Structure formats: structure tokens, C-alpha cells
Amino acid sequence: MKPSPEEIARANAIEEAKRINLPAGEPVPAFLQKAQALIPALVERRLTVRSLVEALPRPDLPLRFAMRALADGAELPQREWREGDVFIVDFGEHLAGYLSFRVSPTGSVADSPIRLRLTFGEVPTDVAEPLYPYHGWVSAAWLPDEVITIDDLPSECRLPRRHAFRYVKVEVLAASRRFGVRFEQMSAHAVTSAATVPPSLPDSYPEWIRRVDEVSQHTLRDCLQTCFEDGPRRDRRLWVGDLRLQALANYATFGANDVVKRCLYLFAGLPRSDGLVNGCVYERPVPTYADTTTLDYAALYCVTLQEYVAATGDVECGRDLWPVARRQIDCLLARLDDTLMFHDSGETWCFIDWAFGLDKSAATHAVIVFALRRMVTLAAALGVSGEIAYYQPLIEKMCAAAREQLFDAGRGVYTSGPAHQVSCATQAWMVLAGIPENAAVAQAALRYALSDPAAIRPITPYVYHYLAEAMLACGMQADALQLVRSYWGAMLDAGADTFWEAFDPLDPLTSPYGDIHANSYCHAWSCSPTWLFRDCGLGAPGDNKLETA
Amino acid sequence: MKPSPEEIARANAIEEAKRINLPAGEPVPAFLQKAQALIPALVERRLTVRSLVEALPRPDLPLRFAMRALADGAELPQREWREGDVFIVDFGEHLAGYLSFRVSPTGSVADSPIRLRLTFGEVPTDVAEPLYPYHGWVSAAWLPDEVITIDDLPSECRLPRRHAFRYVKVEVLAASRRFGVRFEQMSAHAVTSAATVPPSLPDSYPEWIRRVDEVSQHTLRDCLQTCFEDGPRRDRRLWVGDLRLQALANYATFGANDVVKRCLYLFAGLPRSDGLVNGCVYERPVPTYADTTTLDYAALYCVTLQEYVAATGDVECGRDLWPVARRQIDCLLARLDDTLMFHDSGETWCFIDWAFGLDKSAATHAVIVFALRRMVTLAAALGVSGEIAYYQPLIEKMCAAAREQLFDAGRGVYTSGPAHQVSCATQAWMVLAGIPENAAVAQAALRYALSDPAAIRPITPYVYHYLAEAMLACGMQADALQLVRSYWGAMLDAGADTFWEAFDPLDPLTSPYGDIHANSYCHAWSCSPTWLFRDCGLGAPGDNKLETA
Numbered sequence A, B: 001m002k003p004s005p006e007e008i009a010r011a012n013a014i015e016e017a018k019r020i021n022l023p024a025g026e027p028v029p030a031f032l033q034k035a036q037a038l039i040p041a042l043v044e045r046r047l048t049v050r051s052l053v054e055a056l057p058r059p060d061l062p063l064r065f066a067m068r069a070l071a072d073g074a075e076l077p078q079r080e081w082r083e084g085d086v087f088i089v090d091f092g093e094h095l096a097g098y099l100s101f102r103v104s105p106t107g108s109v110a111d112s113p114i115r116l117r118l119t120f121g122e123v124p125t126d127v128a129e130p131l132y133p134y135h136g137w138v139s140a141a142w143l144p145d146e147v148i149t150i151d152d153l154p155s156e157c158r159l160p161r162r163h164a165f166r167y168v169k170v171e172v173l174a175a176s177r178r179f180g181v182r183f184e185q186m187s188a189h190a191v192t193s194a195a196t197v198p199p200s201l202p203d204s205y206p207e208w209i210r211r212v213d214e215v216s217q218h219t220l221r222d223c224l225q226t227c228f229e230d231g232p233r234r235d236r237r238l239w240v241g242d243l244r245l246q247a248l249a250n251y252a253t254f255g256a257n258d259v260v261k262r263c264l265y266l267f268a269g270l271p272r273s274d275g276l277v278n279g280c281v282y283e284r285p286v287p288t289y290a291d292t293t294t295l296d297y298a299a300l301y302c303v304t305l306q307e308y309v310a311a312t313g314d315v316e317c318g319r320d321l322w323p324v325a326r327r328q329i330d331c332l333l334a335r336l337d338d339t340l341m342f343h344d345s346g347e348t349w350c351f352i353d354w355a356f357g358l359d360k361s362a363a364t365h366a367v368i369v370f371a372l373r374r375m376v377t378l379a380a381a382l383g384v385s386g387e388i389a390y391y392q393p394l395i396e397k398m399c400a401a402a403r404e405q406l407f408d409a410g411r412g413v414y415t416s417g418p419a420h421q422v423s424c425a426t427q428a429w430m431v432l433a434g435i436p437e438n439a440a441v442a443q444a445a446l447r448y449a450l451s452d453p454a455a456i457r458p459i460t461p462y463v464y465h466y467l468a469e470a471m472l473a474c475g476m477q478a479d480a481l482q483l484v485r486s487y488w489g490a491m492l493d494a495g496a497d498t499f500w501e502a503f504d505p506l507d508p509l510t511s512p513y514g515d516i517h518a519n520s521y522c523h524a525w526s527c528s529p530t531w532l533f534r535d536c537g538l539g540a541p542g543d544n545k546l547e548t549a
Helices: A005-020 A029-037 A073-078 A124-128 A207-223 A240-251 A257-269 A293-314 A315-333 A363-383 A385-406 A424-432 A437-453 A462-474 A477-493 A529-534 B005-019 B029-037 B072-080 B123-129 B206-224 B238-252 B259-271 B295-312 B315-333 B361-382 B385-406 B424-432 B441-450 B460-474 B477-493 B527-534
Strands: A043-048 A051-057 A065-072 A086-106 A115-120 A146-152 A155-158 A162-176 A179-192 A280-282 B045-049 B052-055 B065-072 B085-105 B115-120 B147-151 B155-159 B163-174 B180-192 B280-281
Touching: A029 A257, A029 B052, A043 A086, A051 A073, A051 A124, A051 B005, A065 A086, A065 A124, A073 A086, A073 A179, A086 A115, A115 A124, A124 A162, A124 B072, A146 A155, A162 A179, A179 A207, A207 A240, A207 A477, A207 A529, A240 A257, A240 A293, A240 A462, A240 A529, A240 B441, A240 B460, A257 A293, A293 A315, A293 A363, A293 B361, A315 A363, A315 A385, A363 A385, A363 A424, A385 A424, A385 B163, A424 A437, A437 A462, A437 B238, A437 B460, A462 A477, A462 A529, A477 A529, B005 B180, B005 B477, B029 B259, B029 B315, B045 B085, B052 B072, B052 B123, B065 B072, B065 B085, B072 B085, B072 B180, B085 B115, B085 B206, B115 B123, B123 B163, B147 B155, B163 B180, B180 B206, B206 B238, B206 B477, B238 B259, B238 B295, B238 B385, B238 B460, B238 B527, B259 B295, B295 B315, B315 B361, B315 B385, B361 B424, B385 B424, B424 B460, B441 B460, B460 B477, B477 B527
Parallel strands: none
Antiparallel strands: A043 A179, A051 A065, A051 A086, A086 A155, A086 A162, A086 A179, A115 A146, A115 A162, B045 B180, B052 B065, B052 B085, B085 B155, B085 B163, B085 B180, B115 B147, B115 B163
16 A cells, blocks of 8 residues: 555654754754854944933823933933932833943942842833732743842943843932932943844835834844844744744845854754754753744744745755754654644644634644745755655645635635634635635635634734735735734834734733733834835835725 | 140141141042052852751840751752742851852753842841841841842852852742752852961860850951951941951951051041041042041041051051051040040041940040050150150140049049940040059949949940950959950850841840841951950960959
8 A cells, every 4th residue: 555645754754864864852063063153243332311201101002101201311410319219211212232320429428339220111111110019920030120239339330131121210229318329321232233224215115114114123133133032021032933034024134144044053953852943942051942842833944944045045054954944844744634634732832823712723734834835945946856746745735635624615714623713823824825726715714804803813913924924925915014004003103112022902901921011022023014015015105006005 | 825735736737737748638649559559369268058047936046046957058959949939058157258159940941031039148137037128227228138130041150249148048039930940059259358267276265265266256357358347248348446456356366467557548548628537438449538537436546557566567657657647636636625625516426336325525535545645655666756745745634634524533433424424435445545543443433334224335346345455454354354255255145157246235136227137247346355365365274363254
């Protein structure tokens, strides 16, 4: 009896690993050495205090506070603060970096140390209201405050920990009554490995697009450190899912292509024992596994490698990492059922979105198909055409299986799981995977999910991105532009300097972590609009479709 | 009309300053350069955790807690701690220095930073009960706790701030639920500029004396840094009053004589505009004035210089600083009334003791006489005999004035101020100044004050020292030994590893600062018993008087 395609895939995954002598479950020194040789230099830029501000309650705004300037930043060194005093400084823009200042006694010599609490705010909420009591389920160690004690005044201080911030709240927790303190030369030292500033979009673009583009780039810039971090506040880690969107935005802007390469090698250098890449890895203190597998992210590793080779022409790297990408696909194929369908068993995490109750089987199936298509493209680029003949038929069969098992013909929508759940995420990935027979079916499925009040809505910019990418893939340019305007534009309206990790326009105070103070307000996966504008033609002034958006 | 002695003194103070071109109110670079050239090297000694301990309530003890060992310190690296856990380590002895450790995740990779609160305990109380809410009037910035956040695990940490401690309470304030932490290589790095360890007292001394001697030396060792600090916890400053006792203990033990010299030059290099030395100065960030004048301490500057020259034979330094010492005396003489008596106007601080309600006029008068006598001795040593002829008659007149105005012949005691207050401090200084006509009068005055329930009792080791020194000066060796036994010995009984800043045996929870957590439990001015034993013969086994104590 002839082996079935999935049997072939399983056998292939095992044989492949043996053939290339690629260990699993232990670090691959050759890959890690390449990754570490590519650690980029960081560029440091000093910012001075733009103004002293106060937070005003603004119930009409999504985050409920806005800042009002009280004085020019140049006045800070003239002011004197005493025990119990609190003030907030505004550096004028979001940054990832270090705070420094000189603190001097006034009125008398300092006859005691001083103790300060410094709270770093990415958004007004962080400094406008107390961080405690904290109600989140991720560790309170992420909260962006520090208590420091300075023994000898005057003193030059540079906090050793990097923070993500625009605002800093300074509380003089304790100082002797005999002296006050003055803060001089307060500076933020922004760091990034984005060494260039790309030209702005032409003036012919609408103002809002130019601003979304700029804020997207600032988001990417502040996440672009010695790797592509997901967020400079939290969790400062390299995730495959974030990396793909950062890499795309990066090709269109900063061109820090060696950092993408470094990240691809970091994942490759830390394979799990089952052969999959980790969902995320740590750079410090040494490159380390996170014990998180994310099946959709493993598929996206292949996509990211393909796009890297396409953007840079670095075929050598592509060939070096091809076995790693291939192993991802083979491992994922090995998880399909006899009908070539993927089912989320719950044993291994599929991310897709943070949306509560989301069924992820269909979307993950589609992500695998999406990745399979890119593997074929990559194989062609690398000249490993034998692999094309192997994967190509699987694409067709997986598409057919999805159409057969997931499509609800009555509603014109793809469903997921035994409860036939309809979600925006499922439709987006179905479209990107090329599963609908044609653009009309694709568009109808997207429109159905977007208009069905029972459909699971996205809550992260990550899924909003894939919705927009899917719309562009099936000719819904105007809808994509409207989506970007209504979603990323709403963050702008709320005062965003960088785009956020999580934002649900219908429930802006929600948090995937149970407390908005645990949210990251500069998060890599929300940086993609600059790619949509610059590489995908979204919003281009000459495009009639878009002017109607 | 012939000028009065005090008129001569005033004129002399002014002329002297002019003649020697010694500025007042601004730093004297030549002196400060000499001080800075004498900064000693610090010796570092690594201590490992002796045991994991818990604090047990002990209402019978002065500080109400005692430590019980739970496990050997070697077990610490085997233990795992999670968010919310608390433990206390004991390094086995008091030290001034730095804490270091390696912290590693257990169970899983660390997917968040960790936040720790570290509380440094000189005594069990510091770590047995919460430091907050704090009720003291000196700054809460002195409280010995730190909150630190560590981003990347495993991590090697060495806290940058120096602390004074034997115990460290570690609270894991926040860490992700996915991992625990293990503390490895936890070490204390004790620093001191005491480069030698003097031989112990011979076994022929009673055990309690040998222990008081040892604890005195540990107290001095931990205060002996780049200057003679008053206390390594608080306020880490160079005070004249503490310096004299430290210098005496030092000559008898560690012989860090150049540190005494450095301290004398620091005071000399920072004269106040009225010509007096500061009561205390700061070493860091650069040698700086404290805006504290302490009249009795200004007098003791002269005594300390005289004793330094006597101990070291460093006549060159003595001559260099003679004008500074002379200016102290001349400025103090200028404050006497027409009868050559000193009165505490309250305008300029006289320290004498922290005892509440203490009238300081008489004691300060006596300190000036004590210093005048030493000036005569110093002048002789330096060969400036012309000065002797000038000061010698003043001593006699000031003694006579004190006998006439302060002695209560009915009770045989010296009083102070308009309310004729009797205090132990006044008697001690009267005796040391040689004001009583003979030893019998001196002894009677001391005994009266010690037995009068209405007399103001000392509350600091500083005054207990001068009581003992006065007893030795008038032949009360047995009483001096009993005093040391009952006072310093009581601190030993309470578990002291170093002697405390303040200790009132009748009210051990009192604090000069309103909260015992603000007290320093290793304080320079309590280190003098080692000098009393080693240089003054107190407690010497061959001395019959003492064996009866």
C-alpha cells in the first residue's frame, strides 16, 4: 500500500533531521555563533525634558487621562522639591532607554540620603494613577517603577535598567527636612539599533496616514534593539510572530536587515526537542530557550525566512536555515489528521490572538498552508526544486480539505472547531492561505465575519494586521485603509506616540493580563502599517480605490 | 585701663587669623589636599551565609527578639523561593560592606524580571518587624531596605550601596508564577581600612572584658572606612566627638594613624566663617561642610590633635594644624562672659548628650577647660612655649570661676544653668577638666549625680565613656569597671555584635530619633572600652582595685 502524504511527511521530518545532522533539544553552536556575531551596535540619542506636566482626567479618552503642560522643561533645574513632593516630566516622545539626572541639595547640605520612586510612563495612565494595588496575572515585577536611594549629594545618576517611557513621575519618598533637592540635566538616553531615519511619506498622502506611518516607525524603532523585541517595556523578548511584522516594516524603513538575520539564527540555534522553534527566545544573559511552543509561530518562521531572502537576496543564509524551516513544516504536517486537517488539541499552544474563547484550529490550519506556499517560493529562490514537487501537492490538498470541512456555504464563511465558530482571525488566515476559490468568496467571508455580531472580534493589533493584509490580498484595498484608519487611527486619537500591544476600541480598558498597567504601549506587532503603506501601496494617493475610503 | 583676659582672647583670635593667613568660611586647599592624599585603601573580606534564621519574640530581651538558626547557610543554594516568600540569612557577625549573590530561575526559564526587597539588619529588630510605618524624625531614607528589580536571570548581583548588617531579610516581592528562584554564592563583602587584627587581651582577663574589648574593636573596625565614620549605617559622617574616641581606640588597636591625620586635615580644610571647625564634615562626593557647629566638639578638636601628636610623634602635623586648634580655643574663649564663664545661649549647638532637658552650660565650660589644658600640653610638645604663658593663667581662672559659680557646696555637686540642674554629664566633664580641688571632691560629685534620682542620666555611650574616663581620672577604677560592665556588658547580654549609638538600660526601646529603626547599632562613640582596657589599665588582672568590681 502506498504511504499517505502525511505518512511521508512524518517520515521525512525524521529523515531530514538525521541527514543534516541538525540536533533538536540542544543549542546549535554554529547558528548561535552566527547570531552573536551579528549583535548590532546601539545608537544613543539624548533627549531633554520638554515640559513639566500634570495628568488631567479625561473620561472621553480611551485611557481617561491627558497631559497638560505646566512649565517648560528648561524650568526644571530652577525648582526645588522636598520630601513628599511629586512631579511629572514629559520627554516629548516615546523612547526605550535610560534616565539620567544630577540631583543637588538646596537650602543646606544634604544631611541624609534621598529616596525616590521613579515611575516610567509610556502613556499618561502609567503615571496618572497608582500602579498598586496591582490586579494583573503577569508578574508585578513588570510594573515600570523603581525605588532608588542616593547616599551622597550632589550626585550624577544614570539608572542602570532600561525603561520604555515618555513620562517620568518623580516622587521624593524621603529626604531630611533640612534640605530640598533640585534636578538638573535630566535626560533620557534613547537607544535603538535603527541607525537611519527613512524619508517621510510624500505630502500628497493624507495627514493621518503620514502620522500613522511615523508612529509605526517609532514603534519599530523603540523595539529594535539588539534583537527585534516585542515590546521594550514587556516582555522585551524575541517572538516569531512579532518578528515577521517587524522584519517587513524594517525592510521598508530602517533596513536593519542583519538584525533580522540575527533573529532567524537565534531561533535556529535553540531548537526544541520536538524540532520546532521556540515561540520566543531570550537574548540575555545568554541566548536561551523560552519553554513556549507556538505552532502558528513555528509556521511563520518559514515565512519570515522566505521574506528575508526575498528582501535581501541573502541566498546563503536561506540555504543555511532551509533545514530549520523545513523541519518546522514537516513537524507541523506531522500533526495533521488523516484528512490533512489541523486540529488544536490544546496540548501545544496556538497563539493566533488573545481574544477570549477563540477557536484556533482553522486559523492555524490556514497559517500552515500560508507557510507551505512560502516554502515553495523559498525553495525556488534557493534552487532546491526537488522540495517543490514534494510540498506543492500538499498545499492543494490542505486547501481542498479546508474548503470541504470548514466552509459554511449557507453563510459564505469559514468556521473553526466542533462549535463551528466564526471569527475574523479565521477568515483572515483563510484568505491569506489562498483557501477561498476566488476573491469574491474571500471578500464575502471577511465581510460576513466583520459584520456578524456573534463573530469573535480581534483584540490585538496583530490580528488587525492580518485582517488588513488579507483584505489587500483579495482586493479590498478601501476596506483595508478604513480598517487601518479606524483602528490605528483611533490609537492616534487617543494620544498614542507608539502603537499598543492590545487595543479593543469597544473596550479600551481591557487588558489580556488583567490590569492595563501590565500592558505594553509600544509593541512590535502593531508597527506594520508602515509596511502596508510603503510596500503594499495602501493609501497611495494615485490609487482611486483608496481615495474613496 | 588694662584689657581683661577675655578682651585679649578676642583680639588674639582676630590677630592670629590674620597673622597665619588662615582663611575662614572657605576651603583651605593645602589642608584638603593633604587630607585627600591620605585616603586609605579598604580591605575587603568575604563572608558566606552562616545560617538561615528566624526571629523569635523574646520580651525579656532589650530589643525583644532573638534569632534561631533554621538551617546551615550551605543549604541556601538548595532552597527554592517563589513570589511572596521571605527568608532571613545570618552572616554570623556585624559588618559594613556589600551584598552579592547569584540568582537563578528554577522550574522553568524566567519569563519575567524579579523584584526583591532586601532589608539589612544590624540587630534582629531590623528584620524581625516591619520598618514601616516609620515614626522617626530623621529621614526615612536612612531605613536600611532596598527594592531591586533584576531583568535577566540568572544574574550576578552586587548591590552598589554599602550597608551595615549581620542579617539580610530577602522578600520575593514579585516574580512570575512560572518559575522560582535560587540564591547561590550569597556573600557579604566586609570593608574596612583597619588592616590589622590586634592580639586578643590575655586569657587572664575575665571573659566579659575580653568580649567587650572584641566587640569594641569590631565596632571601630566597621566604622573605620576612608574616614572614621560615626556609624556605617547612619549617618556615615565624620564627627569630631566620635573621632576623638575612635582615635584613642585606634592607637590601642589598629594603628590606622594616618586616617586620624586625614580626619584632622579634613576638619582643618573646611573652616566655618566664624573660624570654628564644623561639628561634622562629609567626605563625599567631595569634602564638604556640614552646617553644624558644635561648640564642645570644636574644643575636642584641640584634644584630638594633642592626642594624635602624643600617640604618633608627628610634630610636623601638629605644627601645621596648631593654628587651627588655637583658633578653636580663641573663638571659644571669645564666647565667655566677663567672669570667664561659658553659658549655652542656645544659638550655637553644644552637643554633650542627647539626654532630654540636659542643661549644657557647665559641661561645655568644662570641655573648654579640658581642651585648654591639652593646648598647653600640645604647645609644650610642639615647642611653642610662648603660648603656654598665655593659656595657663586662663585655665586657673576658668577653674576658679566654675568652682565659685557652679559648685553646690551643700550637696557637693556641680550644677548647670539658672535652674542649677544636676547631671552626670556635668560632673564627668568637671572632673576631666580638673575643676574639683581634689579627688575626694571629684568622686563625691560623681557619686552624688549617679545616685540622685533627679539627676539627668546619660542616654548615649558617649557620655558613659566620659563618666568612665572621669572615674579613672579621679581614682574610681572599680566604679569605672562596674560602669563598663553594667552598660557595655548589658549590650552584650542583649546580643550586641557591635556597640550601639544609643542605649538606655532603663528604657531600651527609646531612640533619640523617635523610632528605633533609625538607630545605628554600630556606632563609633561606643568603641572606647578597648582604649580603657588597653591604654588606661582598666580591668587589668593585676590591679587589686579592679578585682573587687
